[in-house]
Amino acid sequence: MTYENTATTAATSTTSSASAPASPLVLGAMMFGTRIDEKTSFALLDRFVERGGEWIDTADCYAFWASQDGRGGDSERVIGRWLAARPGVRQRVRIATKLGAEPLWAGSWPQVRAGLSRRAVADAFAGSLDRLGVDSVDLLWLHQEDRATPIEETVDAVADLVASGAVRRVGASNHPAWRIERARAHAAATGTRPIDALQLNATYLRARPGTLPEGVVHPFGLLSDEQRDIAEAYRLEVWAYTPLLSGAYDDPAKPVPPVYDHPGSTRRLAALDDVARDTGATRGQVVLAWLVAQGIRPILGGSKPYQLEAALDGVSLDLTDEHLARLAVAG
Template structure:
């Protein structure tokens, strides 16, 4: 499996297992099987959040971290994996959304959340800690200070921003640099091979959630920054007829990119999903896909992408198809 290195020197596999549904849609037995197989195959990077999955039936938030913590304790592999979790979007009022009552990014919220995450995970530190969504009600300097303090006291390895506007990320990084303190070195956004329309409002998609050319250019220019992509396989839409593409992909560029994707899959003997993941991991900049799977078979298909190399001609065919959105 390809490897990358976090800003603090921690080495990790370049394919990340997303644990969002562990403890809700994915029962504990299945979650353990997925985690076991992932580690057996050389995977190390596991992503969760304190609010996963409060919106699922029977969920309140914290279920994913709890199941992951039980697996870590049972298998005794904490030092073999890289744990990534998040703060900011756990509702504080039952029955409401993160937009209505999310815990936010105040220093007190961050400190309380990390204590809860450590307890559920059964560990004394997390390797990557994310600001899950923006909180513009809190002065940025206070959020930067709170995250930097966690890195400085060893509670957190590195910190990152998910679902943030790029200017907000850079302002936070500049604030941390000016103080000589740790700042965001990871960026997690929605990204896949197909390009969404940028002129269509969609209340269901997270604000600032999609990668664009400006994002890629920014990450290329920042040597300490890694880019992570959630929903890289778009909930099965590439391969499952019962999972139609979201309306934001309804534009002339989509058929061209789907055709290129199938052409490359046919030439390599790989699956379409494997080509998408290999395209992400082998690009410039390289991107860490956060994959969500519900069976070992699905996981094995994704893991095979870690060894798929796309030559220059195949990558050019993919890159040139359909343009970069509208």
């Protein structure tokens, strides 16, 4: 069986209930059920769908660091209860979840994680389906690389899920480019669906070489030129987490993190200010529009309705060629 790459069509996919293209924004559900209560989570999910949102991103380990028992699963449970309370909405949304980073016991992360062995993948995915209350997911992410497990074993484990119809697409988050290459080569050799999406930290500002932004806990979690190159070569979809620097672009109370403190950022921020004035948008909205223009799908992890509204407006912002050229020159 030959699997075609679906990443290039994802950005222009449509919901079953509308003819207009779905929003490229992803709703990140990391803190649903922990720092974001269920009522607010449901309201965000409802509004996201009302405005054409399609992709919802979660993980089996979300959010173990904020949960009462030190384990993940709260986010998936909230999404599962929302799906159950909204008959028919499953046909309007696409669910992406991740596995491999859940601590084996409270306090064991990062030294001891579930990992990506064949047994770990099967057990973790069964748990995700149960919490979500679904029989399949639209995209399964390998959350963090597992050097203790050959990547070929992980590919074979996911192949079983693809063959069963429980997984439609496969992605990798926080993996180096060479392991993506090996995984895709093994998938091609064995006739299963290859990885066609990468999820990494990305934004308009660039971190100083040799540094990682706060919240990027994996050495290969920051979108690099090499990862972008392999994505372009194989037409892999790229998803960006923490694209708005947790609000630092627009909130005076949140300074831009120190890893971005260099002359290049000064030029880039000035360009953002110029384009924001031209468009009447905020800096953050320009960043989101710029990411979409680069073919990158941004993930919003906001907890408040106004943040969701602003982000949905941002990804719909049309930047002119002149605006994009100004932003490129500044970089």
